Amino acid sequence: MDSTVNIESNHINIKSFVDERIKTFELVLSELEAMSKKSKDYFVKTLTKDNRIDNALLENYQFESHGFAWFETYRIGLRETFNWLIRLKDSNKAAEIDYNILLYSFAEYVSQMRDGIMISQTEIVRLSDIGITKNDFKFADEPNVNELISFGLSNELKKDIVNSLENGIFPNLGLNDETLEMIQDQFRKFTEEEIIPYANEWHLKDDLIPDQTLEKMAELGVFSIAIPENYGGLGMGKIAMCVVTEELSRGFLAAGSLGTRAEIAGELIRLGGTEEQKKKYLPEIASGNILTTAVFTEPNTGSDLGSLATRATLNGSDYTITGNKTWITHGARSDLMTVLARTDLDKKGYKGLSMFLVEKPRGNCENPFPMDGMSGSEIEVLGYRGMKEYEIALDDIKVSKKQLLGEEEGNGFKQLMETFESARIQTAARAVGVAQNALELALQYAKDRSQFGKQIIKFPRIFNKLAWMVMEITVSRQITLFSAREKDNDVRCDIEAGMAKLLAARVAWSSADSALQIHGGNGYALEYPVSRVLCDSRILNIFEGAAEIQAQIVAKGLIAR
Amino acid sequence: MKALVCVKRVIDYNVKIRVKSDKTGVETDNVKMSMNPFDEIAVEEAVRLKENGLVSEIVILSIGQDSSQETIRTGLAMGADRGILVKVDDILLEPLGVGKIIKEVCEKENPEMIIMGKQAIDDDCNQTGQIVATLTNYPQATFASELKKNEDGTLNVTREVDGGLETIKVKIPCVVTTDLRLNEPRYASLPNIMKAKQKKIETIESKDLNLDISPRLEVLEVNDPPERKAGIKVPDVSNLVEKLKNEAKVI
Numbered sequence: 001m002d003s004t005v006n007i008e009s010n011h012i013n014i015k016s017f018v019d020e021r022i023k024t025f026e027l028v029l030s031e032l033e034a035m036s037k038k039s040k041d042y043f044v045k046t047l048t049k050d051n052r053i054d055n056a057l058l059e060n061y062q063f064e065s066h067g068f069a070w071f072e073t074y075r076i077g078l079r080e081t082f083n084w085l086i087r088l089k090d091s092n093k094a095a096e097i098d099y100n101i102l103l104y105s106f107a108e109y110v111s112q113m114r115d116g117i118m119i120s121q122t123e124i125v126r127l128s129d130i131g132i133t134k135n136d137f138k139f140a141d142e143p144n145v146n147e148l149i150s151f152g153l154s155n156e157l158k159k160d161i162v163n164s165l166e167n168g169i170f171p172n173l174g175l176n177d178e179t180l181e182m183i184q185d186q187f188r189k190f191t192e193e194e195i196i197p198y199a200n201e202w203h204l205k206d207d208l209i210p211d212q213t214l215e216k217m218a219e220l221g222v223f224s225i226a227i228p229e230n231y232g233g234l235g236m237g238k239i240a241m242c243v244v245t246e247e248l249s250r251g252f253l254a255a256g257s258l259g260t261r262a263e264i265a266g267e268l269i270r271l272g273g274t275e276e277q278k279k280k281y282l283p284e285i286a287s288g289n290i291l292t293t294a295v296f297t298e299p300n301t302g303s304d305l306g307s308l309a310t311r312a313t314l315n316g317s318d319y320t321i322t323g324n325k326t327w328i329t330h331g332a333r334s335d336l337m338t339v340l341a342r343t344d345l346d347k348k349g350y351k352g353l354s355m356f357l358v359e360k361p362r363g364n365c366e367n368p369f370p371m372d373g374m375s376g377s378e379i380e381v382l383g384y385r386g387m388k389e390y391e392i393a394l395d396d397i398k399v400s401k402k403q404l405l406g407e408e409e410g411n412g413f414k415q416l417m418e419t420f421e422s423a424r425i426q427t428a429a430r431a432v433g434v435a436q437n438a439l440e441l442a443l444q445y446a447k448d449r450s451q452f453g454k455q456i457i458k459f460p461r462i463f464n465k466l467a468w469m470v471m472e473i474t475v476s477r478q479i480t481l482f483s484a485r486e487k488d489n490d491v492r493c494d495i496e497a498g499m500a501k502l503l504a505a506r507v508a509w510s511s512a513d514s515a516l517q518i519h520g521g522n523g524y525a526l527e528y529p530v531s532r533v534l535c536d537s538r539i540l541n542i543f544e545g546a547a548e549i550q551a552q553i554v555a556k557g558l559i560a561r
Numbered sequence: 562m563k564a565l566v567c568v569k570r571v572i573d574y575n576v577k578i579r580v581k582s583d584k585t586g587v588e589t590d591n592v593k594m595s596m597n598p599f600d601e602i603a604v605e606e607a608v609r610l611k612e613n614g615l616v617s618e619i620v621i622l623s624i625g626q627d628s629s630q631e632t633i634r635t636g637l638a639m640g641a642d643r644g645i646l647v648k649v650d651d652i653l654l655e656p657l658g659v660g661k662i663i664k665e666v667c668e669k670e671n672p673e674m675i676i677m678g679k680q681a682i683d684d685d686c687n688q689t690g691q692i693v694a695t696l697t698n699y700p701q702a703t704f705a706s707e708l709k710k711n712e713d714g715t716l717n718v719t720r721e722v723d724g725g726l727e728t729i730k731v732k733i734p735c736v737v738t739t740d741l742r743l744n745e746p747r748y749a750s751l752p753n754i755m756k757a758k759q760k761k762i763e764t765i766e767s768k769d770l771n772l773d774i775s776p777r778l779e780v781l782e783v784n785d786p787p788e789r790k791a792g793i794k795v796p797d798v799s800n801l802v803e804k805l806k807n808e809a810k811v812i
Binding site: 093095167168169172178179181182183185186187189190219220221222224225234236240244 | 575576577579590591592595630631634635638748749750751752754755758
């Protein structure tokens with residue numbers, strides 16, 4: 001009972017409370033790591049047939065193995081949130097809210113790991129599903145851990161978190177680098193002044209982001225971040241990419257996603273292109289002169305790229321490409337398509353796929369595809385507007401042999417896979433930005449709105465939601481930045497990048513949903529930006545690997561690693 | 562023409578200011594700091610003059626602790642050439658002290674234009690430019706809303722005054738302080754942020770300058786502004802007039 005009394009009196013100095021319990025946090029992390037090993041062993045044993053992971057068995061255990069992916073996502077999320085606070089402490093930058101968030105994240109996530117993780121709104125994975133027993137969680141009942149959890153879940157702590165937010169104090173991003181902080185600062189300003197005032201109008205009118213805004217972004221260097229210096233780019237790496245992406249997405253998802261187009265094409269060409277292709281296209285992509293669009297998905301081929309049907313046939317020195325493609329983002333206002341097509345009809349699955357760099361004249365809304373052999377129509381969508389989505393048909397379009405990426409057939413899938421790490425990290429950063437947007441809108445509304453004689457932010461059901469949002473946003477951001485750091489250090493991080501995307505996308509949706517709930521009926525009105533954020537956030541669980549595919553990739557990677 | 566731009570590191574204008582519980586000042590721990598917005602306008606103006614070939618070199622000067630390097634770096638990322646940090650530790654600087662330091666730096670650097678914000682948004686003194694002009698005996702053009710360089714090297718400065726706009730001609734070297742409408746500062750682009758990393762910032766210890774920069778003022782107490790009271794509804798105009806006269810005492 002003693003600890004309860006302490007907690008409710010709320011005279012605990014959070015900094016010393018956490019500082020004195022660093023060992024307890026470390027203990028929790030090492031217990032979770034041991035459990036993770038146990039769970040992995042369980043899956044390896046259960047899913048192995050003839051000395052290898054059996055795909056049919058894996059499918060039978062899809063829910064359970066995805067549950068393991070989520071368990072690990074939580075564990076790595078907590079580890080990186082802990083590391084974030086330690087780094088802040090070391091540089092004397094940790095504020096009260098940072099300590100509170102660390103404590104809350106441990107309390108909440110460890111409880112969920114023990115009692116059930118909601119992997120979607122209709123699926124909860126429990127310990128027994130992933131080969132762990134209640135007994136493995138005995139450490140959580142020990143007094144020091146139990147105290148940490150009960151304080152971490154207390155209303156008082158959540159109230160403190162939201163108090164800080166009310167005073168304009170948000171958790172430290174943990175960039176710990178003067179240049180990155182300056183980048184963040186400049187892009188926040190840009191977003192505040194050039195994106196946020198217009199985003200809702202662009203969304204409601206289903207407009208393209210104006211050319212002038214695109215030009216300003218190009219001038220700021222948005223499209224050149226990932227492109228190497230010797231090809232006209234800045235060669236800045238993934239952390240810088242995350243910082244820019246989060247800030248732009250905080251204003252409008254499509255703004256943060258413009259960079260993704262350049263990133264995908266840039267990475268494809270950088271990693272898979274010939275020297276000539278690199279010299280020709282990379283500087284133009286970096287400067288924003290060439291806008292690119294990814295042409296991979298087909299009406300019957302989404303996540304299962306192996307069944308891709310668009311074909312490219314070589315006749316003399318040209319290929320002719322024929323097929324239907326869909327979900328072509330920014331399809332009209334772009335100059336270069338990266339088209340995935342089958343060059344070898346005899347080879348099924350991923351083999352026989354090749355990537356083409358297909359130039360096209362830039363279209364507009366009235367005449368989206370002014371090119372012979374190419375036609376298409378807009379797909380109207382709930383959110384993620386500003387670039388427009390298209391379904392297109394390619395009918396015998398001619399492409400020179402020189403436009404085959406790497407000038408070698410059959411590498412298309414491999415080339416695309418190489419870009420996935422970056423794309424996932426970048427998408428996670430987009431999700432964090434959208435979630436942050438939701439949080440800030442909800443916070444403002446909860447402060448401004450009074451009911452029953454007080455600001456609604458003072459009601460526990462409201463401030464609880466805000467505290468939850470900022471806590472989960474922080475965990476998502478830290479796991480995203482962790483993958484980015486690994487990528488910058490050339491460490492393979494496909495699994496962590498997948499985890500970052502998996503978690504951040506869920507957090508974006510739940511944050512947007514809670515933010516709208518806080519707005520009540522007003523949130524349902526189109527004129528309130530939160531209604532747009534809800535629509536925008538929904539796509540994050542779908543594109544760049546739907547949540548189920550993402551969990552599958554993470555699970556498979558973990559079990560095979 | 563060489564420009565010296567003086568910039569101050571202040572609490573970011575978006576931050577909700579909190580008074581310390583002991584009323585000795587405002588909270589600055591873990592608070593976002595930025596360049597004083599008026600100084601940002603000064604940097605922008607210098608950079609535009611340089612882009613138009615009217616300024617040959619831009620030096621950014623800031624006075625403060627090590628952290629003020631970040632503020633200088635922002636100016637460098639906007640397009641200035643190099644920086645000078647005069648380090649002071651634990652002294653509450655007042656405009657007079659700042660003016661003396663700037664004068665010292667001017668003697669070393671010999672700028673033809675010293676440009677800075679008309680005031681800093683933290684203490685709102687609106688004194689530094691004027692004091693520098695006095696100490697250096699240079700002409701001053703304060704509250705500039707437009708700046709033009711004449712062929713004879715003088716500057717035409719348009720000032721926002723109560724009655725409208727006033728244009729004065731000043732000889733260089735001179736001191737210019739910037740008003741809000743002079744320009745809209747640019748965002749530092751990623752390439753320029755990267756370039757700024759290579760630019761030099763020289764550090765000078767203020768104690769090596771042998772100046773008396775000790776404070777002349779004593780801060781007795783810092784308080785929050787009074788909280789806004791809830792409004793009331795009045796039944797009619799005569800009631801409103803009565804309240805404006807007798808309660809609010811504004812008419």
